[in-house]
Amino acid sequence: ALCHSSIAFRKFPEGFTFGVATAAHQIEGAWNVSGKSENVWDRLSHSRPEMIADGTNGDIACDSYNRYMEDVEELTYLGVDFYRFSLSWARILPTGRLDVVNPDGIRYYNDLLDALAENNIEPLVTLFHWDLPQALQDLGGWANPKMIHYFRDYADLCFKEFGTKIKSWITFNEPYEICEDAYGDEKKAPAVDSHGVGCYLCSDTLLKAHAEAYHLYNETYRPVQNGRIMISINSIWYEPSDPESAEQVALAEVANQFKFGWFAHPIFTSDGGYPSVMVDNVARQSAAEGLLKSRLEQFDAYWIQRIKGTSDFLGINHYTTHLITGAGVDPIAKSPSWLKDIGAVTTMEVGGDSASEWLRVVPTGFANLLRWCKSSYNDPPIYITENGFSDYGTLLDYGRIKYFNDYLNEILNVIYDDGVKVLGYTAWTLMDNFEWRAGFSERFGLYYVNITDPARPRKPKLSAEYFKELCATRELPKDPRFFEPSFFRT
Numbered sequence: 001a002l003c004h005s006s007i008a009f010r011k012f013p014e015g016f017t018f019g020v021a022t023a024a025h026q027i028e029g030a031w032n033v034s035g036k037s038e039n040v041w042d043r044l045s046h047s048r049p050e051m052i053a054d055g056t057n058g059d060i061a062c063d064s065y066n067r068y069m070e071d072v073e074e075l076t077y078l079g080v081d082f083y084r085f086s087l088s089w090a091r092i093l094p095t096g097r098l099d100v101v102n103p104d105g106i107r108y109y110n111d112l113l114d115a116l117a118e119n120n121i122e123p124l125v126t127l128f129h130w131d132l133p134q135a136l137q138d139l140g141g142w143a144n145p146k147m148i149h150y151f152r153d154y155a156d157l158c159f160k161e162f163g164t165k166i167k168s169w170i171t172f173n174e175p176y177e178i179c180e181d182a183y184g185d186e187k188k189a190p191a192v193d194s195h196g197v198g199c200y201l202c203s204d205t206l207l208k209a210h211a212e213a214y215h216l217y218n219e220t221y222r223p224v225q226n227g228r229i230m231i232s233i234n235s236i237w238y239e240p241s242d243p244e245s246a247e248q249v250a251l252a253e254v255a256n257q258f259k260f261g262w263f264a265h266p267i268f269t270s271d272g273g274y275p276s277v278m279v280d281n282v283a284r285q286s287a288a289e290g291l292l293k294s295r296l297e298q299f300d301a302y303w304i305q306r307i308k309g310t311s312d313f314l315g316i317n318h319y320t321t322h323l324i325t326g327a328g329v330d331p332i333a334k335s336p337s338w339l340k341d342i343g344a345v346t347t348m349e350v351g352g353d354s355a356s357e358w359l360r361v362v363p364t365g366f367a368n369l370l371r372w373c374k375s376s377y378n379d380p381p382i383y384i385t386e387n388g389f390s391d392y393g394t395l396l397d398y399g400r401i402k403y404f405n406d407y408l409n410e411i412l413n414v415i416y417d418d419g420v421k422v423l424g425y426t427a428w429t430l431m432d433n434f435e436w437r438a439g440f441s442e443r444f445g446l447y448y449v450n451i452t453d454p455a456r457p458r459k460p461k462l463s464a465e466y467f468k469e470l471c472a473t474r475e476l477p478k479d480p481r482f483f484e485p486s487f488f489r490t
């Protein structure tokens, strides 16, 4: 018991698994090759190149469509238990609908899955990681309830085609980023920016689509394939800037319900449905805007029941913590908007730096988020399906190693001190890749990718060696070579 309690010797529990993650549009390239159709990120980066910080795009990215064997070699070198990647809907179903199946798409993913199996690496596959076929966006995308059927059909095809090789599925990566950033703002493709309205149309459709895919798997495929299916929800964790302020403590809870509870409450609570504070705030705000109907209505009894319990695990993506400074309308909030509906002012002035403005280094926020999830969602089994750090591409990435070390240490704390059931950890990301609107200007990889070389060579950073040792020993590496020599430290 003693060795468990002293942090220096804590091991990750037996059965705890380690992996790394990527996503199709960020690594594959081959954007218009062998039958793949255009997706919303192809369209945005080609039609509005100024929307991408460095003018890059996903046309080639890491060229993993052609170089996936190099990726598998790196995964084998790291010694990961699993590899999380996503399927490109537009590569498999070019029209988005279940009419034309692209055989090359099926072939590509079967080749990748076979290479992973040969190297004893478990696939953890995300069905949707933001790269919607443009043909479906032309029909309204996630604001169109017909997407419930289109997504279910897409999931059905994937379960049927790949379900003997894939035993762990994730339906959606980060519903908040899909609905608020892409339909309530223009931070993500398709940049519809229907602020305060489109975001909620999207969440209605997305949660229903998720539930239908879950029930399909649970009833039709799980009995035969015996796999697991879940959803990955992202949390920017909100904390009061003054923990003594009762108002800020209350507003932080509201913000966490709007950010994480928006999608977690309908699935992981016994009541189900959107968090009541969300429904109430948007109703009050809508009335103040003179609307006859609220912009966000609670699901009816059928859908509350249909969506509840539709995930075998709670998948959490977490990078950072922001602070609540008080009540009111955030100066950057559009009107109407999700942010204005919260009624709180936030700041990012907290913790350590990264290369991403939104990513502040606040390890203790991770522990607070995990304890909050334990108490808010009936002590669910949890996988961390993303966690990572951005810099500008240095090979001696001491900042990334320190981030991993401190955030992993918080996982050990909540496992041993609070009994949080964290079952696995996924580092974002295997290699530098297309970081959405930041392009390649912000880099998250364990491997460096030289995008000026057509061969897209990968080179291990120091953090790759750190992660390799973590996977081998299942405890936090102690070797001083991983930590910045003190004379560097400012």
Ligand SMILES: O=S(=O)(O)CCCN1CCN(CCO[C@@H]2O[C@H](CO)[C@@H](O)[C@H](O)[C@H]2O)CC1
Pocket (backbone or CB within 6 Å): 023, 173, 174, 177, 187, 188, 234, 317, 319, 358, 386, 428, 435, 436, 437, 444
């Ligand atoms: O306001 S801006 O538009 O100027 C910048 C906002 C950028 N967002 C912030 C939130 N982040 C959530 C985590 O996003 C995840 O983490 C990784 C790193 O971002 C991504 O590469 C993964 O694809 C994604 O799953 C996604 C990127």
